[in-house]
Amino acid sequence: MDFIASSALPVIMSFAAVILIFGKDYTDAFLSGIKSGMTTTVNILPTLIILICATRMLSASGFLTWLSGFLTPVTSFLRVPSEIVSIIVMRPISGSGCTALIDNLFSTSGPDSFAGKCASVIMGSSDTIFFTLFMYFGAAGVKKTRYAVAASFLTLIFCVAFSVFLANIFYR
């Protein structure tokens, strides 16, 4: 599987290469595509600065640690291992923050511990809510987002609950 996963990119690139060599002249399309990619990156930079700034401040302030502690009674009732509560709290806010916490969890409890596997399942089946919503609504030029935040948080809660449920079935 590792082989298949790592071949995805080379296969797609060689497919593009075949088109570039044997198709019509797509050089202009290639170059203008690259240029539009650059514009995209520049356009998302303002949102990126705002988001990463706020995320870092929230982590540094100790708020997330406090929130994890606050949520522990609820999560222990739901049989969520206490080590991964901070990862769940971080999940909607920051992808890199989450990876750092998982890294830390793997080094302390090990990747094959129940908490390690539970965190892996949550991490693998969810994505950072704020980043995704900011990027797409920002690009589309939308101001009013209606129920988007509520729907994505409910989805994340479902994802966490179902991950813990599955982990209990598979690994207990």
Add this chain to the structure above:
Amino acid sequence: MVGKIFGTMVIFSLVSALFFGTTADIANAAFSGAKDAVNLSLTLLGVISLWSGILNVFDKAGVTALISKAAKPVLKIIYKNTENFDNISLNFSANLLGLGNAALPLGIKAAKDINFNRLQTASDDLIMFSVLNTTPLQLFPTTLIALRSSYGSNNPFDIVLPIWICSVATTVFAIIICKAFAKVSK
């Protein structure tokens, strides 16, 4: 939305910083965060540009239209008011293959396609698309597997099956919840 969420996060940090005595930390965090955002965008600049170039070749050569045509029957059920599925289906495929850096520019294009008349209020389809992107279906969670094996896991792959089950269930849940919200908010 961006302004409100940013404001809320800053107020929360400020109050907790006063409470926990971490005001100096959040000041540093704000500046290092801004700097890291620029560093990240430099990394993204290369990867996103390369992907956009390749994908534009696929667009012009008609590959995109083929994928879009194949995915249309399914996507038509999820997105009621959208006609152009080119970027939506490519974004889905990129997520599926675990190519996050390709999925981002495609997602941005897809979001623009869905909101082609530049409405200020998000349509049901746009919300559906964004929420589904917060729970992407991924065949190969490569980063996670690499991280697990680097910490000496006995079987780094044994999380894959639960992740598939969980992602499919979460995606179905997300579709149902978005449809329900759309009905109620009408």
